Amino acid sequence: xxxxxxxxxxxxxxxxxxxxxxxxxxxxxxxxxxxxxxxxxxxxxxxxxxxxxxxxxxxxxxxxxxxxxxxxxxxxxxxxxxxxxxxxxxxxxxxxxxxxxxxxxxxxxxxxxxxxxxxxxxxxxxxxxxxxxxxxxxxxxxxxxxxxxxxxxxxxxxxxxxxxxxxxxxxxxxxxxxxxxxxxxxxxxxxxxxxxxxxxxxxxxxxxxxxxxxxxxxxxxxxxxxxxxxxxxxxxxxxxxxxxxxxxxxxxxxxxxxxxxxxxxxxxx
Ligand code: KIV
Ligand code: NA
Numbered sequence: 714x715x716x717x718x719x720x721x722x723x724x725x726x727x728x729x730x731x732x733x734x735x736x737x738x739x740x741x742x743x744x745x746x747x748x749x750x751x752x753x754x755x756x757x758x759x760x761x762x763x764x765x766x767x768x769x770x771x772x773x774x775x776x777x778x779x780x781x782x783x784x785x786x787x788x789x790x791x792x793x794x795x796x797x798x799x800x801x802x803x804x805x806x807x808x809x810x811x812x813x814x815x816x817x818x819x820x821x822x823x824x825x826x827x828x829x830x831x832x833x834x835x836x837x838x839x840x841x842x843x844x845x846x847x848x849x850x851x852x853x854x855x856x857x858x859x860x861x862x863x864x865x866x867x868x869x870x871x872x873x874x875x876x877x878x879x880x881x882x883x884x885x886x887x888x889x890x891x892x893x894x895x896x897x898x899x900x901x902x903x904x905x906x907x908x909x910x911x912x913x914x915x916x917x918x919x920x921x922x923x924x925x926x927x928x929x930x931x932x933x934x935x936x937x938x939x940x941x942x943x944x945x946x947x948x949x950x951x952x953x954x955x956x957x958x959x960x961x962x963x964x965x966x967x968x969x970x971x972x973x974x975x976x977x978x979x980x981x982x
Contacts, residue, residue, distance in 0.1 A: 719752055719793040721824055721846040721890050727752070728912045733891075733924025735914060736932070739764050739781040741788035743929060748789035753914075755826065755926060756782045758797040758856070763930045770855050773799040775813045779820040786821030795848050796822035800856040803827050807839030814845045826893060828854035830880035834887040841888035849884035852877055852918070853896025866917070868897040874904075881905050881913070893926060894918040896943070917943030 727733050735753035738744040739760040747754050760781055761773035775798075782796040796817040803810035814825045824846035827833060837847045853867050861867075868874040878901070881892050891912040894902055902919025915922030927944050930936040934949040964970030973979045 716790045718791060718823070721793060724753060724793055725890050725911060728910065728923055733912055733914055735924060735926040736929045737763075737926070738785050738929055741784050744785040744788045747929070748792045751792050752924070753926075754785060754789065754792045754794055756785055756794070756796045756822070757826075757928065758799045759928050761799075763928055763936055769858055771800045771858070775799055775802045775816055778802075779816050782817055782820040782822050793824070794822050795824045795826055796820070798825050798827045803836060804829070804833075807836045810836045811840055811843055811845065814840055818845060824848055824890065826850050828856045830876070831883040834883040837884050837889050838887040847884070847887075847889045848891050848893060848914075849881070849889040850893040850895065851880040851884065852894045852901075855895075864896070866896045866898065868901040874898060874901045877901060878905055878908060881909060885909050885911050891923075894922065917941070 724733060733752045735751055735755060736747055737755045737757040737759055738747050739756055744754060756778055758770040758773045758778065760777070761767040761770045765773075767773070778796055778799055782794065786794055798810065798813060798817070802813040810827070817825050825840070826848040827836065828850040829836070830851060833849075837849060840847050853861075853864065855864065858864060868877045874897075877897060881894065884892060889911065891914055892905070892909065893914050893916065894905055895915075896917040899919045902913070902915055903921040906913040906915075906919065906921050906923060912923035914924040914926050916926050928936070931940060931944040932947045934946050934951040940946050961970065
């Protein structure tokens with residue numbers, strides 16, 4: 714039977730019915746496996762940090778997101794693929810945002826994600842009205858690290874919580890199909906999830922959210938030791954890789970790999 718890819722409307726229909734399970738991926742080998750299980754895969758600009766060892770996400774480019782998006786799309790067939798709009802690719806104007814979003818849809822993404830509050834809602838509307846589904850990202854927005862003065866949980870005061878709720882409502886009104894809510898007080902995560910008719914996908918938000926997204930490396934023991942409070946290490950894939958590489962290196966150094974079985978033109982006796 715033909716496999717049909719999860720659509721944006723199908724993700725929206727999950728609200729109140731079942732939780733949306735999603736993770737990030739930027740490479741074919743991971744995407745191939747994630748695709749068997751998840752509803753949605755995000756090509757996050759966190760790739761700048763986990764894949765390129767950059768200190769933050771700010772220097773990641775639309776070309777890089779497009780290239781990784783194409784790799785993930787080619788290696789998947791079931792999950793809905795969403796691509797992050799990197800810093801500087803959408804903040805200038807709705808027109809700039811549309812031109813860059815179009816590049817990500819041309820690379821095979823079904824939707825784009827943008828970080829921003831009420832001020833960005835017009836951009837969300839501009840894109841949605843022109844055929845680009847938008848996943849809005851509010852709360853802790855890593856691309857705003859310099860205005861925030863670091864990566865810290867948001868919405869801890871009543872005033873700040875109210876502002877983030879208004880950010881989420883503005884994007885819903887502008888036509889966003891869902892909201893990623895990152896790094897906020899748990900009570901606010903619950904409140905926003907109850908206040909919106911579209912799915913709220915949490916990361917460091919609340920168990921009450923309509924779904925969850927995390928950076929894949931963080932749950933697999935591949936992010937260099939430190940596991941964020943909002944994540945959980947579900948496996949130590951790093952240990953599996955280390956063991957395999959160690960055995961390979963021993964084989965090479967001791968002469969047990971390769972054998973003649975691994976060679977060409979060897980007559981079988
Ligand atoms: O870039 C990213 O990985 C993200 C999520 C984890 C939401 O934006
Ligand atoms: Na991101």
